[in-house]
Amino acid sequence: MDASALYALRDPLGVPAAPIIFLILGVLTWALHIAAVHILLGASGLTLTGALSKNPHWRRLADAMIGTAKVALSVAIVLGVAPLLFVQVVYDPFWYTSNVLSAWWVIGFIVFLIIGSLALFIFYGLNQSMKSGAKTRCPGSLIAAIAFFLVVGFIMHALSVQMLHPEKWMAWYAPGGIIDASGRSLHEYNFWRFGFFISLSVPVIGLWMIAYRRYIMGRTQEDSGYLDFLRSLSMKLIPIGGVISLVLLAGWMMTLPANVAGFATGIWPASTAAILLLAVALPFVLAKKLDQGYWGFAPFAFGAVALIVVAVMREMLRWVTLFGVHGYNALDYKLHMDWYSTLMFFLTFGVIGGGVLAYLLTVAWKAGQTKGVYTASPMVNRMGTLGISLLGIWIIQYFVIGLWVAYAG
Amino acid sequence: MDLIGLYPTWYEPGIGSGYVIAIIATIHVLFSHTAVGAALLFTYLAYLGYRDDRPELIDFIKKYGMFLLVFSYILGSITGPGIWYSTTVGSPRGISALIHNFVWKWATEWVFFVIEVVGVYMMVYLVGKVDKATYLRIAITFGLASFATMLAIVGILSFMMEPGMPEWTEKGGYLLGFYGDNTFAQLAIRSMFMLTITAVVGGIVVAGLKDQVFKTWLARRLAVLGIVTATIGMLLYPWYLSTLPAQAQIVMENRIPAYYSTAILSVLLATIAYFVFTLIKPRMLTASIAGFATLAILILGLFPGETIRESARKPYVAGEYLYSNQVIGKDVPGMTIKSEIPTLEKVGFTHASVFWPETQREITPQNAAEVGRSLAIAACSNCHSLSPTGIRPIASYFGGMTDIPRIQNYLIGALSTGNTMYMPKIPLKEKEAEALALYLASLADPTVVAKFVDEKTRAAEADAVKAAPSKPVAVSMANPLHTGSKE
Numbered sequence: 094m095d096a097s098a099l100y101a102l103r104d105p106l107g108v109p110a111a112p113i114i115f116l117i118l119g120v121l122t123w124a125l126h127i128a129a130v131h132i133l134l135g136a137s138g139l140t141l142t143g144a145l146s147k148n149p150h151w152r153r154l155a156d157a158m159i160g161t162a163k164v165a166l167s168v169a170i171v172l173g174v175a176p177l178l179f180v181q182v183v184y185d186p187f188w189y190t191s192n193v194l195s196a197w198w199v200i201g202f203i204v205f206l207i208i209g210s211l212a213l214f215i216f217y218g219l220n221q222s223m224k225s226g227a228k229t230r231c232p233g234s235l236i237a238a239i240a241f242f243l244v245v246g247f248i249m250h251a252l253s254v255q256m257l258h259p260e261k262w263m264a265w266y267a268p269g270g271i272i273d274a275s276g277r278s279l280h281e282y283n284f285w286r287f288g289f290f291i292s293l294s295v296p297v298i299g300l301w302m303i304a305y306r307r308y309i310m311g312r313t314q315e316d317s318g319y320l321d322f323l324r325s326l327s328m329k330l331i332p333i334g335g336v337i338s339l340v341l342l343a344g345w346m347m348t349l350p351a352n353v354a355g356f357a358t359g360i361w362p363a364s365t366a367a368i369l370l371l372a373v374a375l376p377f378v379l380a381k382k383l384d385q386g387y388w389g390f391a392p393f394a395f396g397a398v399a400l401i402v403v404a405v406m407r408e409m410l411r412w413v414t415l416f417g418v419h420g421y422n423a424l425d426y427k428l429h430m431d432w433y434s435t436l437m438f439f440l441t442f443g444v445i446g447g448g449v450l451a452y453l454l455t456v457a458w459k460a461g462q463t464k465g466v467y468t469a470s471p472m473v474n475r476m477g478t479l480g481i482s483l484l485g486i487w488i489i490q491y492f493v494i495g496l497w498v499a500y501a502g
Numbered sequence: 503m504d505l506i507g508l509y510p511t512w513y514e515p516g517i518g519s520g521y522v523i524a525i526i527a528t529i530h531v532l533f534s535h536t537a538v539g540a541a542l543l544f545t546y547l548a549y550l551g552y553r554d555d556r557p558e559l560i561d562f563i564k565k566y567g568m569f570l571l572v573f574s575y576i577l578g579s580i581t582g583p584g585i586w587y588s589t590t591v592g593s594p595r596g597i598s599a600l601i602h603n604f605v606w607k608w609a610t611e612w613v614f615f616v617i618e619v620v621g622v623y624m625m626v627y628l629v630g631k632v633d634k635a636t637y638l639r640i641a642i643t644f645g646l647a648s649f650a651t652m653l654a655i656v657g658i659l660s661f662m663m664e665p666g667m668p669e670w671t672e673k674g675g676y677l678l679g680f681y682g683d684n685t686f687a688q689l690a691i692r693s694m695f696m697l698t699i700t701a702v703v704g705g706i707v708v709a710g711l712k713d714q715v716f717k718t719w720l721a722r723r724l725a726v727l728g729i730v731t732a733t734i735g736m737l738l739y740p741w742y743l744s745t746l747p748a749q750a751q752i753v754m755e756n757r758i759p760a761y762y763s764t765a766i767l768s769v770l771l772a773t774i775a776y777f778v779f780t781l782i783k784p785r786m787l788t789a790s791i792a793g794f795a796t797l798a799i800l801i802l803g804l805f806p807g808e809t810i811r812e813s814a815r816k817p818y819v820a821g822e823y824l825y826s827n828q829v830i831g832k833d834v835p836g837m838t839i840k841s842e843i844p845t846l847e848k849v850g851f852t853h854a855s856v857f858w859p860e861t862q863r864e865i866t867p868q869n870a871a872e873v874g875r876s877l878a879i880a881a882c883s884n885c886h887s888l889s890p891t892g893i894r895p896i897a898s899y900f901g902g903m904t905d906i907p908r909i910q911n912y913l914i915g916a917l918s919t920g921n922t923m924y925m926p927k928i929p930l931k932e933k934e935a936e937a938l939a940l941y942l943a944s945l946a947d948p949t950v951v952a953k954f955v956d957e958k959t960r961a962a963e964a965d966a967v968k969a970a971p972s973k974p975v976a977v978s979m980a981n982p983l984h985t986g987s988k989e
């Protein structure tokens with residue numbers, strides 16, 4: 094498929110703001126998405142181990158982590174929607190082709206995700222009291238949940254990789270010159286790449302546990318045996334998982350298609366490896382400090398930054414493949430600047446999103462650290478009232494502008 | 503270069519991609535409305551629980567909130583992208599049109615969606631753990647964010663039917679595409695519907711209440727809410743219909759089975775009857791009755807509704823410029839979009855399509871049947887199943903006909919001219935029409951292909967001149983489904 098064909102597939106509507114903005118938002122939100130996925134998979138893995146163990150610390154951890162997994166699932170879904178939106182703004186020719194060519198799998202993605210989520214809920218519903226040492230009921234449901242999540246991730250993986258092979262599309266769509274419109278196959282994948290993204294769950298959940306430990310230290314009379322257990326477990330998971338991830342990253346880079354093989358020795362994989370190493374090392378460097386102030390949260394925060402670098406590398410590979418090899422420049426998309434909707438989004442995102450979430454998360458954080466009923470301070474109450482007012486203003490402007498456009502304009 | 507950006511087609515021979523999309527859409531509407539309905543009700547109960555200091559209500563929320571809220575929320579939030587994914591594979595350029603026009607609106611909706619998800623967990627986990635005023639603030643924040651997601655999405659849904667304002671075609675821009683009569687009519691109906699669902703779903707919750715006096719009181723309130731909102735919704739329906747484009751009105755009159763509107767009306771009346779029952783005999787309300795009512799109302803009411811919405815915008819899928827078969831059928835000067843029909847008229851699908859097997863760009867007697875199949879996949883299968891099952895099976899429109907020139911004449915006379923009201927204009931070159939006719943004939947009798955090849959080869963051998971194609975003639979096929987002209 095040559096560049097002119099790829100350009101022909103572009104939506105003639107163009108884009109309502111500079112294409113680079115969509116590209117950047119895509120990278121950032123994907124980094125958040127994959128972080129949530131890592132926490133989901135990591136927490137599910139810990140829950141499974143704990144559920145099958147007799148050790149009371151492990152059981153208590155399992156009890157905490159199933160709650161984490163449940164919320165992480167919701168967050169992973171919500172945060173998956175954003176890159177889903179942005180990828181099809183500037184990479185529509187690739188995303189849509191890849192999807193249509195594996196249409197049944199795209200539908201399967203939804204079905205498997207539903208089954209996986211239900212399985213997770215069943216396990217959760219059946220095991221409300223793991224920490225009291227009650228026998229674990231139906232661990233199979235949790236195993237099934239993890240398996241389905243992996244399948245779901247694998248489908249996303251295949252879709253992402255198929256995008257990068259326009260030269261093979263025609264052979265997939267019409268093998269031997271006869272159209273096969275069934276969409277029943279996944280056509281391209283790379284287990285190293287998939288393994289790399291999944292394996293990052295291990296170090297990430299380790300970093301997450303350090304933060305979790307720091308958080309519960311804030312409560313009074315926390316069991317110090319449990320805190321030590323968390324510490325030694327995460328200090329094991331982080332380096333072991335980190336090394337596995339780096340090996341898989343190397344494998345991925347060595348198996349890149351010949352026409353982009355040079356990418357492997359460039360700046361991006363090297364930076365990614367370096368920052369991952371730093372993220373693994375940080376908890377060891379901080380050592381005792383992890384118990385002081387907010388330092389306990391620093392490793393996870395730094396890990397999140399490292400994931401952004403991973404996301405940038407992933408995007409650069411796409412750029413090098415699609416622009417470098419196939420001549421498609423995502424940044425020269427036709428521009429139909431639309432100021433109103435562009436500004437409205439950034440205002441909504443920054444002011445309402447930021448303001449309201451700050452309020453909600455503050456309350457959640459404080460309530461979690463309070464035994465008994467948490468009573469909000471006047472300051473927090475003001476934040477809440479402000480959030481509600483902002484939402485109200487947004488709704489009013491929606492109607493004022495809308496009615497004006499529809500009936501007065 | 504005369505290329506137009508047609509994607510590969512996903513064609514599902516069993517039930518047809520249209521039904522796959524409709525099923526997922528129905529499930530999504532079911533769960534998302536249930537979630538919002540349940541959330542509204544829980545907020546109200548929490549308010550009562552705090553106001554009147556009734557800890558048993560708070561306990562009740564703790565017990566059931568988790569299940570109803572989180573469960574329906576998770577399924578709602580998976581099936582939401584589910585619709586998106588299924589339309590992606592069923593109509594990539596359709597979803598692309600919505601995305602490229604409204605990307606910032608989707609992104610704005612996403613901000614509210616994030617707030618909603620955080621809010622729903624907090625409402626479940628923090629009940630009884632934060633002070634009353636804080637809980638209510640969270641609940642109000644959640645409610646407003648939920649409502650805002652609907653506001654953000656409804657204009658996009660309207661655009662599938664028609665651009666908000668007719669001026670959009672000339673002037674373009676987000677505001678003219680998003681806002682219009684239809685947007686507000688849809689918003690009003692959906693809001694009512696959501697409250698009706700709250701009342702039905704609420705039944706499941708109320709059934710679990712122990713305190714009989716309170717149960718009666720709440721069941722009656724919900725019944726009144728249900729009756730009022732269902733009635734207003736019904737009264738708003740004519741307004742909604744009047745905002746549909748003229749084309750859709752004709753399609754609805756001609757193409758939608760008569761029983762559909764009767765079905766919808768009966769569902770509404772049954773809904774009201776159900777509420778009258780719970781109003782009079784609130785104590786008889788059990789979780790299974792309420793659950794059954796919820797399912798019945800949603801499925802019976804939604805599926806025909808979704809199907810009508812899908813049919814009424816034919817031959818377009820979005821913005822009254824993009825045909826169901828993914829071809830751009832009209833100029834949209836406001837967005838510098840040019841119709842692709844002239845290109846197709848000039849070079850045909852075989853040369854204009856990006857995804858076309860190279861061996862099928864030139865039509866020969868040997869590959870004609872295969873080219874015909876490719877054409878059917880590209881130009882027809884979005885709305886017609888090519889097998890006997892699925893949505894509007896194409897073979898059934900030709901009643902077993904195997905007369906290739908006759909089918910070809912019909913294709914050229916009725917489709918290439920755009921003379922069939924609810925179908926896109928489908929320009930076909932002479933040879934393409936013949937190839938497609940051959941394929942359609944072969945659906946009734948597969949042996950026609952060999953005969954066709956044989957005849958053509960012999961004719962070619964006889965005088966080395968290609969068979970003369972028959973002239974297009976005016977069509978009058980005895981086919982009740984393909985009548986009606988576009989005025």
Ligand code: HEM
Pocket residue numbers: 119123126130133169170171173174176177178180206242243245246247249250251253254286287290291407583
């Ligand atoms: C348990 C659930 C999920 C898992 C394990 C998962 C995992 C992954 C992985 C591993 C990738 C990277 C693939 C690669 O580049 O090789 C990915 C990409 C992606 N995921 Fe997810 N995912 C999940 C759910 C979702 C959901 C629910 C959505 C959307 C609603 C979503 C949207 C995306 C998108 C759009 C990309 C690709 C973005 C791009 O190419 O720029 N994911 N996911």
